[in-house]
Amino acid sequence: MNTTEKYLVGVYDDEDEVLHAVTEVKGKGVKIEEVYTPFPIHGLDTAIGHPRTRxxxxxxxxxxxxxxxxxxxxxxxxxxxxxxxxxxxxxxxxxxxxxxxxxxxxxxxxxxxxxxxxxxNSLWPGKTPKTFDLRSTDDKFIMTINMGTNKKSEAEIEEILKASGAIEVNVKQF
Structure with missing residues (x-):
């Protein structure tokens, strides 16, 4: 059975902008899967809602x-x-x-x-990583939203991402 997961990917330019966008997007009822950054951002893990690590x-x-x-x-x-x-x-x-x-x-x-x-981190031989945007290792901040876990439509979430400051919104399927 070959199932594909559909993601909306918001691309941001600034670290403060993406940190503010996380609280804004979550406040509108959208569940954020992950945020990929080229360097650590203080407070991002708690803003996303990750539990304390063990x-x-x-x-x-x-x-x-x-x-x-x-x-x-x-x-x-x-x-x-x-x-x-x-x-x-x-x-x-x-x-x-x-x-x-x-x-x-x-x-x-x-x-x-x-x-x-x-x-x-699911890094074993033969595992292909989910690469949402290669620019996340250089200078962009990537917010990923799994469409399968959200109740809002794709158009609604795209508008929320653009209103929160995303310079691009792309669709990725894995």
């Missing part, structure tokens, strides 16, 4: 997993598998294990966050 929780859990794995590996190798007395110290010498534990924690966190980034 990335710090994922980073903490990856770090905790790395800490646990590093401690288990060191404990297994130095206490159970091949216990050696080095410099007159106990088998269980926790202060000596801190550097390896730190490195294991950082390693698991780094690889876990890269994996989380790719999964959360």
């Amino acid at each position: 990335i710090p929780i994922a980073a903490f859990l990856f770090g905790l997993t790395g800490l646990t794995c590093a401690q288990f590996l060191i404990n297994y190798t130095m206490v159970f598998d091949w216990p050696m007395i080095i410099g007159g110290k106990d088998f269980f010498a926790l202060p000596d294990w801190i550097p390896v534990t730190f490195e294991g924690t950082v390693l698991f966190t780094a690889f876990g966050m890269v994996f989380t980034f790719f999964v959360s």
Whole structure:
């Protein structure tokens, strides 16, 4: 089954204009899918209505997993598998294990966050990205509206976008 999604794409010139346009368009009952910008705009995520990210929780859990794995590996190798007395110290010498534990924690966190980034942004091999307008990487600000999730007609939403300051309004189908 080949279904296509239809989007209205509003193109803006200025960052303040697009930030003001988001509140204006949402105030008229239009659900905004996403806004693509060439650089971050402070307050845009809250204006669109994105929930607070859970990335710090994922980073903490990856770090905790790395800490646990590093401690288990060191404990297994130095206490159970091949216990050696080095410099007159106990088998269980926790202060000596801190550097390896730190490195294991950082390693698991780094690889876990890269994996989380790719999964959360749907960036896997063979995936073709939805490119609404190539100018969003250079100097334009792109507001996308999914027509399937809005109750207003295409003409009404196009008028709302033009009234909010869009220099162009295009239709894209994927």
